[in-house]
Amino acid sequence: MNVFISYSVSDTQLVRTVADHIKAKANVTYWDQSKEPGKETWPTIFSWIDAAELVLVLITENTLSRAFSVGQEVGHARKANKPIIPLVAKGVKSSELGFLAGITYVQLDTRNPSAAIQALQQQLDKLKQQALLRQQQLQALKDQENRQGIAILALLALLLFFLSKE
Numbered sequence: 001m002n003v004f005i006s007y008s009v010s011d012t013q014l015v016r017t018v019a020d021h022i023k024a025k026a027n028v029t030y031w032d033q034s035k036e037p038g039k040e041t042w043p044t045i046f047s048w049i050d051a052a053e054l055v056l057v058l059i060t061e062n063t064l065s066r067a068f069s070v071g072q073e074v075g076h077a078r079k080a081n082k083p084i085i086p087l088v089a090k091g092v093k094s095s096e097l098g099f100l101a102g103i104t105y106v107q108l109d110t111r112n113p114s115a116a117i118q119a120l121q122q123q124l125d126k127l128k129q130q131a132l133l134r135q136q137q138l139q140a141l142k143d144q145e146n147r148q149g150i151a152i153l154a155l156l157a158l159l160l161f162f163l164s165k166e
Contacts, residue, residue: 001128004052005030006073010062014110018058018087021117025124026054046076054127055082056120057100060089060110064096074099085123087116 003026007015012032019028029048036044049055055077063070077084078099086097086105094101106123108116 001026001054001124001131002052003028003054003056003124004048004073004077005056005058006070006077007031007058008060008062008065008070011058011060011110014060014113015058017113018056018117018120022121022124025121025128042072045073049073049076049082050080052077052082053131054124055084057084057086058108059086059092059097059100059105060108061092064092071099083127085120087120 003022005015005019005028007030009032015030015032019030019033022028029052031045034048035041055073057070057074059070074084084100084103086100086103087108088097088100088105089108089110097103097105106116106119
């Protein structure tokens with residue numbers, strides 16, 4: 001599973017902590033770790049979001065000062081219908097969530113993020129199970145279509161056989 005993390009650069013250490021705890025369950029991309037010198041910023045970030053099955057948005061007091069950039073990332077994720085999980089620090093008012101208003105978030109204690117990380121890991125497991133179920137359903141549909149195609153071909157072959165006898 002690919003996960004993109006949107007955050008304020010001032011929270012890089014906290015993002016590293018979150019990423020380190022979920023990297024066993026997900027391939028994590030975020031600016032500080034994944035940037036490549038010489039590449040254009042926004043097309044690169046948007047490509048990471050496009051490749052993600054989940055977008056995490058870390059909201060702290062630091063993020064509020066970088067709201068424009070985070071808002072662009074969230075807007076792109078919403079436009080692409082990506083699941084978004086905000087991790088919102090205690091003390092951040094819900095009225096300050098902007099693009100994230102109305103999305104259920106995980107409350108984050110920045111001094112001890114273990115409870116938020118545990119909730120996030122449980123959600124990752126749930127999303128992986130849902131993705132596996134969707135994949136199994138798609139495979140079952142493909143198998144059914146293949147069987148139907150074979151049955152139609154068999155009927156056509158029988159029809160041609162009987163028509164050639166006449």
